[in-house]
Amino acid sequence: MPDVNQMAAGGLADRMMGPPQGEQAVDPAIVEQFRGHLAEALKIITSDxxxxxxxxxxxxxxxxxxxxxxxxxxxxxxxxxxxxxx
Structure with a gap:
């Protein structure tokens, strides 16, 4: 099974490197929080x-x-x- 945290990160890690013109950068703390929430959601979703x-x-x-x-x-x-x- 792939690493859930890697899957959860998706394109957000790329966004941290530099946002598209006219957009704000994504806060790394928010990305980490999102990873945790998504990892938990994926565990629930894939369990049933x-x-x-x-x-x-x-x-x-x-x-x-x-x-x-x-x-x-x-x-x-x-x-x-x-x-x-x-």
Missing amino acids: PNVMGAVVQDIQGFVMTIKQFAEMGAGGGQPPQGPPQG
Whole structure:
């Protein structure tokens, strides 16, 4: 199993090196706190297949919502109609 702390860090370590122009740097203490919280969450999520399935569904829903907002912002048109596809 991969190191949970490495997984939790994701791109945050890169952000500490230098934020994108116009953004503030991420405080290393916040990154460490986030790693701890995410590591605990991952332990809970991966301990039960039912929990993992529910989390995956939630993430898929979040992704669809983000895609819809991105399409609305980029196209400036009407929001997608009907239930999310996926």
